[in-house]
Structure formats: C-alpha cells, structure tokens
Amino acid sequence: MPCQHDQSLALLQFKKTFSIRSNASPWDFPYPKPYPKTGSWKEDTDCCWWDGVTCDIETGPITFQGSRLSSLVYLDLSNNLLHGRIPSSILKLVNLSVLILSSNKLIREVSSAVCELNSLEILDLSNNSLNGFMPQCLGNFSNNLSVLHLGMNKFHGTILETFSIGSNLRYLNFNGNQLQGRIPPSISNCINLEILDLGNNNIDDTFPHFLETLSKLQILILKSNRFHGLVKGTSANYSFSKLRIFDLSNNTFSGALPAEYFNNFKAMMIFDLNMKYMGAPNYSSYDYSVSLTLKGLEIELVKIQTLLTSIDLSGNKFTGEIPQSIGKLKSLKLLNLSHNQLTGNIQPSLGNLSNLESLDLSSNLLVGRIPMQLTYLTFLEVFRISHNQLEGLYPKESSSTHLITLHMKGIWDCVDFR
Template sequence: MLSGQLVPHLIANWTQLTLLFIDSNKLTGRIPSEISLLTQLQYLSLSSNQLSGCIPSNIGNLKKLSQLLLSTNHLSGVIPSTIGNITELNGLDLSENYLRGPIPWEVGYLTSLSLVSISSNLLHGPETISIFCNVTSLSLLFIADNKLNGHIPQCLGNITNLKFLFSQGNQFHGGIPKSLCNPCHLHFLDLSKNYLSGVIPTCLENFSNQLSILRLDNNNLHGALHREFCSSSAFKFVDLSHNSLSGVIPSCLGNLSTTLSLLDLSMNQFYGNIPEEALKGDVLQILILHYNEFEGPLPRTLLNCTALQVLDVGNNGLNDSFPHWLDALPQLAVLILSCNHFHGVIGNPTTKIPFPMLRVLDLSNNHFTGHLPENYLLHFTGIINDITPDLDVTYSSDHFVYVYGSSVMLVVKGSDHSVEEILAKPVHSHRLIK
C-alpha cells in the first residue's frame, strides 16, 4: 500500500499519461497543482486516501478528462468553478470530503455528465441543485448529507434519464414537486431526512415498472396513502416513517406482494385494522408499523410471509391473543408486540422448534396473564445458540449496492431503544461501483 505525498516534480514529467489510478492507498498531503500539466489524462482516481487541502483551481486544464474521482479523502475548500471547463467529463465523484460552499454553476455546463456524487460534504446554498436541470444526460445524482436548502426545483424533472436520486440528509423544504415523476427510468428516489411537507404526489403510479426504492422518511409529509401508490409493480423498499401520514392502509398494497421486501410506516398516524389483503407475499422481510393507531387483530395472512425477519407493531392499539401461530415463521428474528392490548394466556408453541431464529422478543405493556411457557424458553434456539441473523435487505444494480437495515423500537427498562443499537446493525449504507 502506497504512502507519503504526491511529488510535484515527478508528476510534472507524466505529461503523456492517460490513466492514473492511485486510489485506496494512504497518500497524504495536497494534490499538487502540477497535476494540471497532465493534459492527456482521461481518467484520474485518487479516491480513498488521506489527501487534504483544496482541489487545485487549475484542474480545469485537464480538458480530456472523462472521470474525476477524489472521494473519501480530507479535501476542503470549495469546488473549483474551473471544473466547468472539463467539457468531456462523464463522472464526477467528490463525496466524503470536507468541501464547503455552494455547488458552482459552471458544473451545470457539463452536458456529458452521467454521474455526480458530492454526498457527505459541507456544501450549502439555496436551490443550488437547479444547476443540474440542464444536464439531461445525468443518470445518477448523489447530493446527500450536506447542508443544501431551499425547495427541490421543478426543473429536476427535465432530467429524463435520471435513474438514481439521493438527496437525503439536507435541509430542503416545501413540497415534493410532481415533476419528479417525469423521469420515467427512475429506480431510486431518496428524499429522506429533510423538511419536506405536503402530500405524496399521486403521480407515483407513473413508476409502475421502474421505481424499486422509495425513501421519504423523516420529513413533515401528511395526508393519506393513496390507492395510486399500489400501482407500482417494482417497489422493493418503501420507507415512509417519521412523518404525519394518516388514514387507513389500502388493502391494494397486496399488489406489491411479489416484490416488496421492506415496508416501514412507523411513527405516523395511520389507523384502522391492518388489512389482511396487504400481507400475502413471501418476499417481505421487514415490516415496521410501530407508533401508529392501528387496532384489531394481527392479520393471519402474515403466515404467508415466510421470509419475514422483523415484525414491529409496537405502540399501537392492537387487540388480540398471543400470536402463537407466528412461531412457524422460519426467519423471524425480531418480534415487537409492546404497548398494545394483547391479552390472555400465551399458551404452548404450535411447532416443535418455535421461533428458531428469534433474537429479540418484546411483549411489554400488554395484558398477558399466566406464565411464559417453558417450552418457549427452552427452544429459543436463535438466542441459545447465539445465531446472529442478517437483518439487512440489499438492492444491487450495475452502479451500486444499497444495503438497508431494520430499525425497530424496543422497550428496555421503560425506555425506547432502536434495535440496531441492540444488534449493532447499520441503518443504511450504499456503495458506488466504479
């Protein structure tokens, strides 16, 4: 593994170099300004090092560059506006640094860009992402975890080739523009952890065959979950948690049963029964409904969900006996029934080895009576044998791998704790494939 600094006078002699890969090493110091002398360079990757200082302002002299990859370093300062001179640039990755200031308008002149990743920096400024509206070749836009604010511009809908939009962890406010339904190839839409308000646009039905991952969690959205939402036949992850959504869950969610792996509607104001028709798929792995106003029994159709790993219905008004029939689910690792109106004697297991993978069981704050049967205690093999289940669901594409882990609420000594703290699982991560 290489270490040390990039030596300026050596770099100055590499004038005929076309490809330079020195990523995933331990290089330190600054990127020397002599890098601009490599005018034949087409591919520059210095990612995953320990480089610091500013990006040289004369980087724009590399007119033949198609890929500029400087992610995961300690770079600071502003993004140089001279990047706008690299007219053949196809991929720009400056993510996971300490870059600050607004995104320079000149980046919007790069009409050949297909990938922009500037996530996890200190970038700020109102509505600066509108600079990308005319880059119609863009297919991947990663601007997450910055301090960008203002409204999400309507003109983003002009990027009709857009496939992946990550803008979570910023300070955007206002409504979700309906124009985001225009890019007909959108696979992934993540607007979570912002200050967005209003309702979820009904035009989501336009994504009937494309949108796999939808994350609108941790915003201020309100209104009902409309029936048009059920029109998509490609949803794999849906996270609408931590909003102010209300109404009943439409039974037509069962239309998603052949694709949906994760559904998180927690921390909202949904009410009524959990419809049996909505839970009939054998691919559902994680169902999180805690902190709503659901009532009635647990739907017996959950038995169809043979891949289910996490079931969290805590802090609702469910009224049922102990769902002993769930002990037949072979993958169930987390079962949260706390703070409901479950009642009666728990009874004996219905299977020889009940809950074979169970790691977390929360029955607190209900109305159960009698003893916890010994047959359960003796056969919780997931706990006894220290089986650690993989509570992540994964989405892969040609460009990146996205891993989404479950986050459920567990009562410990009267206080709520999220289950990823208990099992040391990440909430979510993504990795670009270059």
C-alpha cells in the first residue's frame, strides 16, 4: 500500500521542525556517529520507503493537523544533539504512548503540560540538563505509565509525593539529580514496581522500610545519598523476596547488617538459568538501565540481565559481625561490605556462595584467619580483604582459576603468598 500524499506532507513538516549539523564532532555522540535518516525524506517519493519509516495498514494513516503528527504514538529522539527546552509541539502529541528524549542537551524546566499526555506508557528524559522541580503531576497523571526515567539531570527539590493507588509504574529512575528531603510513602502505592533507583542525590532520610510491601521489587538502589540510622528488616517472608540488587553504598547507615533481610532474599538463593534482560513489557526494544559499581568500576548497565545479583553496603557505618545468613544467598555474584566497622571473623558460610565473582571486605575491623571455605569460590575474580586485622596466609588450596584482583595489604604473617 503506497504512502498517501497527506502522510508524506505530515512527515515533511515534522522534518522542518529540526536541523541536522553536518559538522558535528564525533565526540558529541555516545555511540558511533549516526547518519541523517531524514536524508531520504523527499517530496514525490513513497514515504513507506523512507529510512526510519514503517507503514502498517493495521495502525491507520498518519494525519496532518495544524503542523502536528496527531496520531503519532511512538517518538524516540534519543542520542542526538537536541538543545534548548522541550518543544511545546511535542507536548501536544496527545496520542503518544512512548516519548524518549534521553541523551540530548535539553535544558530548563519540564512543563506540567507533559501530564496532558495521559496515554504515555514510557517517559524517558534522562541524560540531559533539565532542572527545576519535577512536575508533581508526574506521579499520578496516567495509570498507563510503566516507565519514568528522569535520571542524570539537574532536578532539585523533593521527590514526587503524588504516586497514586492503581499506579502501573514498573521502572522508576531518578538517579543522578540533586533531590533532597525524604522518600515519600506514596511510592508504596506502586505495587508493580520492579526497579527503584534513587542513587546519587541528596536525600536525607532513614531507611524506607515501607518499601518491603513492594512484592515485585527486584532492584533497589539508594547509594550515595545522606541516608542514616538502622536498616533493621522484619521477619515477614514477603520482605524483598524478589530482590536481586540491593545497593545502599556510600551513606551513613549504622548498626548491625540486616540479617533479617538476608533471610528473605529468596531470589538470591536460587539459580535462574534463563538469561533475560529487564525491559518494558509492551516494548521489547526498550531496556531498563541502572548505575552500579561492579568489581570496583562505576558503570551504567544499559541492559540488566536477570542473572545479575548484587549486595553493596560499602561506605557506611555498619558494626558487628557478618551475619551467617549471607551464606544462604547462593546465586549472589557481587558482595561488597567494605569501608564499614565490621568486627569478628570472616564467616565460613561465605564459602557457600558458589556463584560469587567479587568479594570486598576491605577496610573493616575483621580479625582471625581467612577461612579455608573461601577456597571453594571457583568463580571468584576479585577478592579484597586489605586494611583489616587479619592474620595468616591466603589458603594455597584455592580452586579459583578466575582470580584477577587480590588485595591483602595489612595481613599479619602474609609474606609467602605467590
């Protein structure tokens, strides 16, 4: 079925709303420099053959009304050099289900007019320089919204307090802003939430225990804020039972490590051999992403494997001994308890973590010898135990053939290790 004239006209009008810099530096692009897809958009040619355009007889025609693509449902302009404010014309595309403007150079505040797009399922404005306050209406303007990604901007003020009952949010990412205040209890209304990333802000609060009720939560990242106080879990079996990534690093949490939570991390106790990536349920091309410290490197995971399991409680003020219950988490790949005030011996039960690839216990007050059971960790690549009060040698019987990084500085009598 050939493209109709009014459809071509609508797309050509859309093309006129932006410009393409032919002299853009390759350093402006996070990926290999793209070519201008709209170069093939020309008059008197069939728009169904234009680059980036797909014609589908089932979804109906593109219509032209007042210089708007009024029937547009999916708009992805990510990884370009768009600058200035978000155009008001985009906020009039009332049929949009997906709006992705990430990784551009957009600035200024986000207009509350975005909340008039009440058909949105995905809103991703991440990796720009947007600032001001987040529009409070974003918390409850659409029960269709499953993805809200405003990370890596310059938003300030408090977190949205308007998350309503019936919310369909599955992915909420405000990482890397300048948000302050506390985590609002209304987030617990987002009963379908799978990922919550509030890392790298200025949130000043105690641990939000009300998040325990989010039975589908798989990833919780609160790192690099001003959280403080105890992290004392409950004995309820439902508490964080599906959690696979738990990152509270670089705060000032204190008291004992949350042994009750370790007992409830059921998803970290079993091996899931089905390698999948986490993404929006109705849009297979949209993958969730988070920022994590993996084996000592700060990286952004642009795709999250369901196989990845991690606990990072480093850089806090936790005291007491390492709970034996951590040894139950047999699918755990990354464990970082460094830079705390932990005492006692290294638990032999850590030898049960047969899937572990990185173990960091450095900069604590641990004593005694390194347990022989740690030699069972055959996949271990990174092992850091420096700056403690340990003694003796690393067991020569280690069966790990993957060990790349071994930090043991400050261990008494450790003189013959090779």
